[in-house]
Amino acid sequence: MALFSSQVVHSAPFYDQLEAVQLDDAHFDAMGRVEAVGDIDRKVVCLRPMRKGLPEISAESLGEQVRVHLYGHGGSGWTLLWGSVDKAVTLFEEKAREHEFNDQVPITVIGAGCMGKAVALSLYHAGYRSIRIIAEQDSRIASLNSTGYLAMVSLATENETEKKEAEQLAIETLKGYQRVDSGTHPIINEGVHLIDVYSGLGKEGEEGPLETYTGIEPFAEAGLLPKPEKGVVEFSTGVSYPMQKFRTYFMDTAVIMAAFDRELRTRNIPVIHKTVDSLDDIKTNVVFNCSGLGAGKLNHDDRVYPNMGLLLDLAHQPLNKLDYIIYTRYQPPGAPKRSSPVDKADIYFMPRGGGLLGATFIDHNDGSDTALNEALFTRILRENRQFFGYPINPH
Template sequence: MIHLAPFYDQLEAVQLGDAHFDAQGRVVLGGDIDRKTICLRPMRKGLPEISAERIGEQIRVHLYGHGGSGWTLLWGSVNKAMALFEERARAHKLNDQVSVTVIGAGCMGKAVALSLYQAGYRNLRVVAEKDDGIASLNSTGYLAMVSMATENKSEKKEAEQLAIETLKGYQKVDKGTHSIINEGVHLIDVYSGLGKEGEEGPLETYTGIEPFAEAGLLPKPEQGVVKFSTGVNYPMQKFRTYFMDTAVIMAAFDRELRTRNIPVVRGTIGSLDDIKTDVVFNCSGLGAAKLNHDDRVYPNMGLLLELAHQPLNKLDYIIYTRYQPPGAPKRASPVDKADIYFMPRRGGLLGATFIDHNDGSDNALNEALFTRILRENKQFFGYSL
């Protein structure tokens, strides 16, 4: 049930007047467009894999497959993985001197390493193929259940519980009371459409914030009108959720790792059997498909247009809505996926498409999607093409 509380919000529009297409209709870099980015999310059919096992004398904890919801499920997933590990450690009478290798330098891997240190373990290292340009850094930082592959109500409920625990973790970060980091997180307004199928403009959209609002952890949505500085206005819903500045948080993780002398080592792991430490935390993302012989893991491609010259101090909001451009063929994408997706991360960005089972190698498709992203955002924000 939507709580009606009419609003009239006047917002600065994203600056897209100096964003252009070339003769072939492709997005041109320069002006308001700084960079085109392709990111691959480690999606897993069903739920993320969070489990522990003993292989010979080694304990292995698996923590991967969160798709585009790694930040949304972060603290809940790390806490569950740590609980499984501590249970095994007690059963096998391990002490805090055991050697531990964490595979993966994304948000899961680094948060796990810091959680292990906090629990008293000191013989730690993080091993990763790369530590820059990774999915955790490219992530938009939107706390919402919008990029997972759960297959039934039970799985969805379990994922929601991980997300609710994660939300409580970000509330502590925002208040400055979290035990690991205390920066890079704040509440933000999220606008989504109210239009019905077949209408033009922003359409009713599942934002992924609904479970938090229904649980009373975030405000219920309000209905009202948004008017942008370009003159266009739309009836929309306004939600509130947490925005995580992923670059700031990852930098904080890195600083805390250095402070605790936990090394991050560049290296490629061919097999889990190659690691000889007492404990392994497998936070390898897409690499888990090979390392854990998990055929349920696959890439979900996202595309981002990173922006330049944006007045970010006036753009502290998120747009997450399906959108039917005027005069365009009816949208054929799934009804729960956004077409207009603006985030105020870094210089601001547009995009975040959800293309399942796609490794980003089809350049023609990528350019067509970049073009669609820019065209539709220009129309949405009130700019001529």
């Protein structure tokens, strides 16, 4: 059994024995690139719709039309979902009273990600009956690639006030997921459950998993989720590490999006595949701008930019034994020390889909640098193989 940091240093109220992610059949080709065969199902490049500062949640009147903006959540769209949607709908209803709109007022929602679909269903629940969604497409979108990890990460807040505002949206979202989990949410009641999250305890300069900001801390400090415990994790491969264990909600994004789609069909809310080049092209009385990266262009907002993420979707995993999350910085044994920011994870496993490894956080990157992408895919696989206790260079 290998242990990269002393057990003596850390108290161990838990000793968790976990199945390791299966990476025996994960390979590099002759050029050192990850091959999408065996345990690797596919390599995914995804772009998060970041916005410098807070996400844009606002409402404005332009003559007889009301425009509501709901975008710029970065990689925290699912973490801020219900709080953001409730705020946007509240702002709209204030404008609706000013304009004396009735429940048949025509509403167009632009964007078919989690924000767009959740806001359409929330409007229906509030009594509005003339709703449509317009989106370029809704099958290969960021909301489906998202890992579904309820945590305050991948935002671009610039000061403590903005951070607190984002945390309040996240707290309201947590309450929403608690209702989903308990079966009492008015829109959906599946795809969400509590899960263990493991992160490192090591200090800078040590090898193995290092102390990491997980994004769960604000919820734990507010007493809404359990405070972390310190202990030891041993994987089925024999490697063992001192780690912290948090609890948070895991959202199976594919399950939830499928549930949204069923609810939309039941309520006869159409999703129209069409490109919107300008908000001026939409003539309905109400427009919700929820189109992710495209929302910045539609609203002439230069604070919106892409943050690239890379994921390795897995295959052949014993998911019934992998109901946990790893989110930790990691210093591979014998590798040069790196000076990455403390809030960026190097080992990132989620049980979403068939299981996945990732994710990178590369600001102002549109994913077009294929050489960089391949280098990062290689690093993801190599370091996850080391972390979970496999040989470094299988061929």
